[in-house]
Each structure stands twice: as structure tokens, then as C-alpha cells.
Amino acid sequence: MSAAVSRRGFLGQAAGLAIAFYVPLGSGPKVAQAAAEKGAKAAAKAVPLPPANAFLHIGTDDSVTVLLAHSEMGQSMWTALPMLITEELECDWSKVRAEHAPAADVYKFPMFGMQMTGGSSSTYGEFDRYRTIGATAKHLLLEAAAKRLHTTPDRLTVDKGVITFGKQTLTYGQVAEEAMKLPQPATVKLKDPKDWKVIGHPTKRLDSPEKIDGTAKFGMDVQFPGLRTAVVARPPAFGAKLVSYDDSAALAVRGVEKVVRTTDGVAVVAKNFWAAKLGRDALKIQWQQPADGGVSTAKQIAEFHDLAKKPGAIGTNKGDVDAAMASAAGKIEVDYGFPYLAHAPMEPLNCAVKFENGKVDVWTGTQFQTFDQVAVAKVFGVKPTDVDIHTMFLGGGFGRRGNPKSDWIVEAAEIAKATGLPIKTVWTREDDIRGGYYRPSYLHRVTVGVDSRGMPVAWDHVVVGQSIMAGGPMEAIMVKHGVDESSVEGLGDNPYLESVSAKRVSLHSPKTDIPVLWWRSVGNTHTAFAMECAIDELAHRAGKDPLAYRLALLEGKTRHVNALKLAAARASWGTPPEKGRARGMAIHESFGSIVAEVAEVSVDNGVIRVHSVTCAVDCGGVVNPLGVEAQVQGSVAFGLTAALHGELTFENGHAKQSNFHDYKPLRMYEMPVVAVHTIDSGAKRGGIGEPSTAPIAPAVANAVFALTGQRLRSLPLRLA
Amino acid sequence: MKLHINGTVRDVEEPGDTPLLWVLRDELGLVGTKFGCGMAQCGACTVHLDGKPTRSCVLPAASVGDRHVTTIEGLSKDGPHAVQKAWLEADVVQCGYCQSGQLMTAAALIEAKPDPTDNDIDAAMSGNVCRCGTYQRVREAIHLAAKIRKGAAK
Ligand code: FES
Ligand code: FES
Numbered sequence: 040m041s042a043a044v045s046r047r048g049f050l051g052q053a054a055g056l057a058i059a060f061y062v063p064l065g066s067g068p069k070v071a072q073a074a075a076e077k078g079a080k081a082a083a084k085a086v087p088l089p090p091a092n093a094f095l096h097i098g099t100d101d102s103v104t105v106l107l108a109h110s111e112m113g114q115s116m117w118t119a120l121p122m123l124i125t126e127e128l129e130c131d132w133s134k135v136r137a138e139h140a141p142a143a144d145v146y147k148f149p150m151f152g153m154q155m156t157g158g159s160s161s162t163y164g165e166f167d168r169y170r171t172i173g174a175t176a177k178h179l180l181l182e183a184a185a186k187r188l189h190t191t192p193d194r195l196t197v198d199k200g201v202i203t204f205g206k207q208t209l210t211y212g213q214v215a216e217e218a219m220k221l222p223q224p225a226t227v228k229l230k231d232p233k234d235w236k237v238i239g240h241p242t243k244r245l246d247s248p249e250k251i252d253g254t255a256k257f258g259m260d261v262q263f264p265g266l267r268t269a270v271v272a273r274p275p276a277f278g279a280k281l282v283s284y285d286d287s288a289a290l291a292v293r294g295v296e297k298v299v300r301t302t303d304g305v306a307v308v309a310k311n312f313w314a315a316k317l318g319r320d321a322l323k324i325q326w327q328q329p330a331d332g333g334v335s336t337a338k339q340i341a342e343f344h345d346l347a348k349k350p351g352a353i354g355t356n357k358g359d360v361d362a363a364m365a366s367a368a369g370k371i372e373v374d375y376g377f378p379y380l381a382h383a384p385m386e387p388l389n390c391a392v393k394f395e396n397g398k399v400d401v402w403t404g405t406q407f408q409t410f411d412q413v414a415v416a417k418v419f420g421v422k423p424t425d426v427d428i429h430t431m432f433l434g435g436g437f438g439r440r441g442n443p444k445s446d447w448i449v450e451a452a453e454i455a456k457a458t459g460l461p462i463k464t465v466w467t468r469e470d471d472i473r474g475g476y477y478r479p480s481y482l483h484r485v486t487v488g489v490d491s492r493g494m495p496v497a498w499d500h501v502v503v504g505q506s507i508m509a510g511g512p513m514e515a516i517m518v519k520h521g522v523d524e525s526s527v528e529g530l531g532d533n534p535y536l537e538s539v540s541a542k543r544v545s546l547h548s549p550k551t552d553i554p555v556l557w558w559r560s561v562g563n564t565h566t567a568f569a570m571e572c573a574i575d576e577l578a579h580r581a582g583k584d585p586l587a588y589r590l591a592l593l594e595g596k597t598r599h600v601n602a603l604k605l606a607a608a609r610a611s612w613g614t615p616p617e618k619g620r621a622r623g624m625a626i627h628e629s630f631g632s633i634v635a636e637v638a639e640v641s642v643d644n645g646v647i648r649v650h651s652v653t654c655a656v657d658c659g660g661v662v663n664p665l666g667v668e669a670q671v672q673g674s675v676a677f678g679l680t681a682a683l684h685g686e687l688t689f690e691n692g693h694a695k696q697s698n699f700h701d702y703k704p705l706r707m708y709e710m711p712v713v714a715v716h717t718i719d720s721g722a723k724r725g726g727i728g729e730p731s732t733a734p735i736a737p738a739v740a741n742a743v744f745a746l747t748g749q750r751l752r753s754l755p756l757r758l759a
Numbered sequence: 760m761k762l763h764i765n766g767t768v769r770d771v772e773e774p775g776d777t778p779l780l781w782v783l784r785d786e787l788g789l790v791g792t793k794f795g796c797g798m799a800q801c802g803a804c805t806v807h808l809d810g811k812p813t814r815s816c817v818l819p820a821a822s823v824g825d826r827h828v829t830t831i832e833g834l835s836k837d838g839p840h841a842v843q844k845a846w847l848e849a850d851v852v853q854c855g856y857c858q859s860g861q862l863m864t865a866a867a868l869i870e871a872k873p874d875p876t877d878n879d880i881d882a883a884m885s886g887n888v889c890r891c892g893t894y895q896r897v898r899e900a901i902h903l904a905a906k907i908r909k910g911a912a913k
Contacts, residue, residue, distance in 0.1 A: 113854030113891040243850045250855030251846045253791020253831035257856060260790040268785070293774065311785035312794075313777045385795055385803060385856040385890045434793075434856030435890050468796040665850050669896070673853055676892025699800035699888060708881035710894035 101212035108146035112433035115666040127173030142408035142428035153409035159630040159726020183218035270315040276692030278329025278552030288321035299457040333692020347484040351547035352521035355531030358541030363497035367488025376753030380478040386434020390451035391463035404433030406441030414445035478558030479505040493581025529566040560729035571625035571737030610637035610653035623742025631725025632658035638738040659724035674731035682736035765833030775821025791831035802887035805860040831859035845904035853891035
């Protein structure tokens with residue numbers, strides 16, 4: 040095994056002098072969260088203490104190693120979760136390190152009952168568990184120190200891992216071994232938020248040093264003696280099937296060792312990537328075209344428009360929409376269109392698998408350890424506990440690395456099994472862009488009846504697009520009466536519509552051969568655009584300022600109102616922008632957080648330029664302001680890519696785009712200045728990795744309208 | 760074939776038409792240089808060739824000749840480079856996958872333009888894609904690196 044691989048050892052294998060700090064497991068201990076967050080009374084919650092030994096090691100060298108139950112894909116959970124522990128443990132931040140945890144039951148995420156990363160949930164979803172682990176460890180360390188110093192824990196003070204009693208001091212490392220022999224406390228008290236020294240304070244990332252000198256290890260970087268590289272030929276069109284293949288030319292390529300079938304395609308296994316890639320290029324494969332001819336974009340759009348003429352499965356239905364529409368003083372009817380999108384994480388997919396003595400080792404960047412473990416176990420016919428998942432740094436995930444079908448991992452396992460060799464698959468960028476599991480294409484038909492003042496009184500919203508959840512393990516929870524909640528999230532319960540007495544949201548979920556998946560902020564990527572653009576159109580139709588119109592509809596929704604007002608104020612809404620520029624706004628709630636954005640744009644030779652984006656973010660409370668700012672900037676860039684460029688089109692099931700020249704990412708010269716203003720509302724904490732993604736496209740579209748008078752109703756935005 | 764890499768001469772057995780990127784990664788184990796697109800579109804594979812930023816994914820190893828290759832592993836030979844210091848200070852990285860390439864391009868930029876303007880940064884850095892969207896902090900860090908570099912030269 041390479042150093043990269045072996046250093047991921049855990050529990051009891053800590054390097055050097057460090058000794059794992061074990062908190063003995065008590066039976067049914069309880070935690071009293073005496074200091075709950077703002078406003079909450081000292082409420083004793085009867086939940087078992089998490090086993091701190093699984094999450095925390097304290098070395099005799101005073102090092103503190105935090106085991107992370109989630110995957111680091113850029114979102115900075117790698118820093119935020121150790122901050123939570125440090126807050127309670129009162130250890131020395133400069134000695135804190137983090138590691139990905141292995142795949143095991145103890146690391147299952149209480150919010151979802153499985154080990155996973157997604158839904159912008161890692162930090163707020165672990166807010167209690169990781170703080171409690173820190174508090175438990177501190178309790179035991181102080182108890183051990185008190186014994187050594189012949190006193191009681193309450194007479195000790197601790198600062199940065201140094202325990203003081205009168206003139207005597209002890210470090211955590213010096214008492215770690217004794218502490219591990221003590222029984223687990225029945226309860227621990229968490230700090231009062233007013234005493235926080237770490238939470239809420241700007242903290243630099245713990246993973247920066249290894250990410251700036253090339254030593255951080257991604258799945259792509261896994262190497263060990265004997266490991267081969269596999270490059271796979273997959274169907275050139277969705278729905279196409281392998282008929283036959285001739286591998287003689289591939290096997291003649293220097294370095295190619297084997298060619299094997301996978302469920303969908305043909306894998307070329309070689310001593311390195313380049314040989315495997317040349318080998319794949321040399322394969323002669325006969326594919327059978329999809330029986331129905333495959334998806335073609337123009338045809339699909341026409342079909343979606345046909346479907347949108349009638350309501351689909353009912354998601355929300357309040358009042359008599361048809362009657363209210365008929366008696367409305369005025370009406371707008373608009374369609375909004377959205378293309379398929381690839382996630383295109385910077386690191387193309389890859390997965391290393393080794394099968395030896397009935398055990399499987401998997402090295403990859405994944406968001407879904409629990410699913411992967413089960414899927415790989417099935418391929419090899421072993422128990423899930425015989426599958427070790429070594430989570431490497433993820434070179435971006437955005438949802439693509441969280442697939443309940445574990446597609447790229449199962450494929451790698453199949454190849455390892457068929458060849459009997461340790462192999463690492465490497466996808467090319469073309470494989471990635473053409474590989475499916477996209478954000479689905481959607482069409483929204485929005486019909487709004489308004490009263491004489493231009494305020495909505497009837498709202499009929501038809502959505503057409505593939506279901507992400509259908510056919511997957513989440514179907515039972517997410518698909519209700521034929522409505523995939525993720526296709527319509529943010530519509531039925533949208534705060535703008537609260538006062539609208541007649542509303543209907545319905546959904547058509549046509550099936551295609553194109554596999555689809557969640558893409559950073561999921562359904563909000565299209566629902567926020569439809570809502571915020573429609574509201575903007577209504578404001579204009581009513582002759583009202585877009586801010587004033589929104590505020591009128593949002594009356595009583597304090598958090599929304601505050602976010603909109605803050606973003607508007609900071610963006611100088613109401614004062615004229617520089618000549619040749621205009622502003623547009625949008626607000627959307629998702630993943631428990633509310634984000635308002637004001638974009639300032641110009642048009643330069645027919646090209647939309649976004650100069651600045653002012654964001655007001657209410658995620659309840661902030662753990663790391665630096666992390667929040669980075670996630671908002673990143674989400675804006677991600678959403679802007681979709682707003683300005685992102686589009687996959689198909690002909691006979693074949694994706695026309697293939698790499699960054701025709702599936703364009705946002706680049707440096709297109710990056711606006713993003714200002715991030717957070718609101719410490721004290722509301723229930725929400726996520727931050729995704730919620731700023733959705734508002735940017737409508738904010739830009741609305742600004743473009745203000746500037747040019749053109750309503751651009753489909754993405755990517757293209758001026759006439 | 761012999762290649763000058765990070766100050767040492769390395770023997771390479773792979774065929775000369777193998778892209779330098781894959782010689783670095785698969786043959787020499789220098790995996791800090793990343794694969795992102797394979798067609799000179801993303802900059803993840805950026806190395807220096809006699810100090811000039813170059814896309815190693817489309818450069819046949821044989822064409823390197825006597826020129827000196829510097830990879831991210833060789834950037835900080837004499838202690839952290841100004842761009843690395845600035846990157847830490849500005850807390851730039853997210854997933855980190857594009858960052859080797861960003862740093863190599865940025866290091867070459869401040870060498871060529873000790874006081875880069877925002878336009879210089881746009882021109883030099885627009886070939887480096889970051890899907891995490893770290894551009895704003897990359898820009899900030901480059902301005903900072905230029906200051907650090909000047910301070911050190913004084
Ligand atoms: S991998 Fe070389 S430019 Fe993208
Ligand atoms: S930091 Fe993730 S791609 Fe740049």
C-alpha cells in the first residue's frame with residue numbers, strides 16, 4: 040500500500056507516539072444539553088452519547104485527530120466539524136487534524152440513517168453530535184487530571200488543552216491514557232452559546248496545507264504496486280446496448296493486459312492510464328441503437344410542451360384554481376425551460392478496488408459510503424462489513440458522487456472481479472460529460488391570474504421532467520401520489536403563494552433512458568428560476584418595483600423580508616447603477632436557509648456580463664464565516680455556469696457535448712465580485728453548501744430584463 | 760528518454776508520444792499534477808517548462824527535450840512559494856483538485872508580471888477552471904502573492 044493509503048489507518052493505529060483515546064462505552068448514557076441555543080430553556084434531552092472513541096483520538100503528543108463521518112468535497116466540513124469538537128473540548132486548534140472515517144455503522148448520519156454527505160447537511164446536522172463528543176472527552180480528561188492532582192474537576196481550569204490547578208499544569212496528552220480508562224459520564228453539559236470561542240469565528244481551512252503543495256490525495260491519486268488502470272467503453276447513446284466487440288487491436292497496444300466486459304460496456308485494463316486509453320480507442324465495438332431511437336432534444340422539448348397543456352399528478356391543490364383563473368382581472372402564461380446538466384466535478388470519476396482473501400478494499404471519493412458498501416458486497420458475494428471504503432478527498436461532488444446505484448463503484452468492482460486484479464478505473468472528461476446521471480431537463484408552465492392591483496389570485500403551475508427519485512431507494516419517502524417532491528420543491532410551499540387562495544402545482548414525470556441525479560441544490564435549480572422570474576414578470580406587469588412587489592407578497596415572513604432588504608440595501612437597490620448596467624434580484628429558501636441575491640449586469644457585444652452579486656444569507660447561525668463566504672461564492676459560480684453556459688443536447692440518445700470546450704464552465708474573467716452578508720437570525724440552523732446556487736440564474740435573468748427588456752425564459756440565458 | 764524534473768534528471772521508459780502528464784503521474788508518481796480534461800481546456804495539469812506555464816496533458820513527453828519541468832511538488836523547493844503563502848492567507852482552496860494548476864499558473868504570472876492588474880489576472884488565469892468557484896479568492900491571493908514576493912525581494 041502506498042503511504043497515501045496506509046495513513047488512513049484509524050482506531051488504535053494512530054501514528055508515532057499518539058495513543059488512541061478511548062472513551063469506554065457505557066450502557067444507555069444520557070446527555071443533558073443544559074445550554075441549548077438562543078432562547079431555548081435548559082432542556083434535558085434523552086439521547087445516547089455518541090461513542091467518542093470512534094470520533095476522536097488524543098495522542099500523547101497532544102495531537103487531536105477528529106474522525107469525520109462525512110466526505111470532504113470542498114464544502115469545508117473538514118474544518119467545521121473539528122471546530123465543533125474544539126469548541127467543547129477546549130483543545131489547541133493548532134494541534135487539531137482531521138481524517139475521513141471508514142465506512143461503519145457508528146458513522147451513520149443520524150439525520151438520514153446512513154453514512155453519506157449531501158443535502159447541505161453535514162455541519163448543521165452534526166452540530167449536536169460533534170459538540171457532545173468534544174464535551175464528553177473534556178469531561179473524562181478533566182476527571183483524570185483531577186485524580187492525578189488530588190483535587191476535583193471543578194477546581195481545574197483548561198485552556199487550549201492545558202489543564203491548570205494552582206501552579207501545576209498538565210496537558211491533555213499527559214492524561215489521555217488515564218482518561219481512557221474512566222467510565223463514560225451519564226450526562227455532559229454543552230456550553231452556553233455566549234461562551235463560544237470557536238463557533239462563529241473565521242477559521243482557516245485545515246486541509247489547505249496539503250491542497251497547496253500537491254500532497255492531498257484524491258481517488259485519482261491512489262497508487263500501489265500491482266494496481267492496474269482500467270478505461271471503459273460505455274454505450275455511445277443512452278439506451279444503446281453492446282452487441283459484440285473485437286479486442287485484438289486493443290490487446291496489441293503496449294501495456295494493455297486484459298479486456299473484459301462490464302454490465303454495460305467493455306473495460307481495457309493496462310499498466311497505466313495512457314495505455315488503457317489507447318487500448319480503449321482501439322476497441323472495435325458494435326452497439327445496438329436504442330429501440331425507440333433514443334432521446335433527441337428538439338423532440339423531447341415538443342413532447343414536454345404537449346404534456347404541459349394539462350395538469351399532471353397533483354402536488355399542491357388549494358381552492359378552485361380554474362374558477363379563480365376564469366374570474367381574474369388579468370392573466371399571464373409563461374413557460375420556463377431547463378436543459379440537462381452534467382455535474383462535471385473537476386476530478387473525473389475514478390475508483391480503485393482490490394479483492395483479497397475475501398475482503399474488498401475500495402478507494403474512491405464518494406458521498407454515499409453505506410450504499411457503496413452494500414453494492415460492492417453484492418458484486419463479490421461478501422458481507423458489507425467485508426468491504427472497506429477508503430474515502431479519499433473528493434475533487435468536487437455536486438451530487439454526482441452520491442449515487443444510490445453506486446454506478447462507477449460497481450463498475451470498478453465488476454472489473455476487479457472479472458480480471459482478478461487490483462484495478463483503478465479512470466474516467467476521461469468525455470466519459471464524465473457523456474456518462475449520464477444528469478440534472479434532468481424540465482419545462483415549467485406557469486399561469487397566474489391577477490387582481491386589479493396586479494397581485495396574484497390564482498396560480499397554476501405545471502412541471503414536466505424526469506423523476507430523480509423514481510426507481511431508487513428514496514422513492515418510498517420522496518415520491519408521493521406520483522409526485523417526486525424533489526421535482527417540485529420550493530413551489531407549493533413557496534412563501535409568495537401563501538396568500539394566494541387558489542393554487543395548483545402538478546407534475547408530469549416522463550421516463551427516458553437518460554439516467555438522472557441530484558445536482559447541487561436539486562429541484563431548486565429550476566423551481567427558483569420559475570418562481571422568481573414569474574414574480575418579476577408580475578411586478579413589471581403591475582408597474583411596481585420588483586423589491587416593493589416582493590416585500591408586499593412576503594409580508595409577515597420576517598426572515599425573507601430581512602434577507603431581501605439587506606441584499607437590496609447592500610447592492611444600493613433604488614439608486615441608479617453605472618451607465619449600461621442594471622440590477623435584478625431573487626430570493627429562495629432551500630435546505631433550511633434563505634438566500635437573497637442582487638445581480639448587476641451589462642451586455643457587451645451580445646454577451647451577458649455579471650459584474651457583482653450581493654448576497655444576504657440567513658442560515659440560522661454561522662459556524663465558520665470564512666467557510667460560509669466560500670460556499671456562497673462557489674454556489675454563485677456554479678449556478679452562474681448553468682445560467683450562462685450549461686446545456687447538454689441529445690441526438691438519438693447521444694450527448695453532443697463532450698468536454699469543457701462545448702460544455703463550458705464559468706472562468707476567471709466571468710466571475711463577478713460576490714459580496715456575502717450573513718444574518719444571524721438565531722432560527723433553526725440550515726445548510727450552506729447549496730442554497731446560494733438557485734437564486735443566481737433568476738437574479739441575472741431579471742437584471743437582463745431590466746437592462747434590455749428581453750425576458751429570457753430558458754436556461755442557459757441567450758439574448759435574442 | 761531523460762527528463763529534467765524538479766531539479767533532477769529522471770529516466771523515463773514510456774513511449775515518447777505519451778503526454779507528459781501521464782509520465783509524471785503514472786511513471787514517476789508525481790500525482791500533484793492533475794488530470795481534468797486532457798485537451799488543454801482546464802489547466803489542472805499545468806506545469807512549468809523553463810518557467811512557462813504549460814498544459815502537460817497535450818504535451819508529448821518526447822517534445823520536452825532539455826527543458827526543465829517544474830511540477831507543484833517542485834514549486835516550494837526553497838520554502839513555501841509566495842503564491843502558496845498567499846493561498847493559505849486567503850483561504851483559497853475548496854475541493855482542491857484544480858489548485859495545483861491554479862498555483863502553477865499564478866506563480867508564472869507573478870514572475871512575468873510582478874504587479875499584475877485584474878486584467879492580467881483574467882488573461883493569465885482564465886485557462887484554469889475551478890468548478891468549486893474559488894476564482895474570487897484566487898484573484899485576491901494573486902494580488903497578495905505579488906505583495907509577498909516584492910516584500911521578500913526587498
Ligand atoms: S488536463 Fe490538461 S488542461 Fe485540462
Ligand atoms: S477547488 Fe475544486 S475545482 Fe477548484
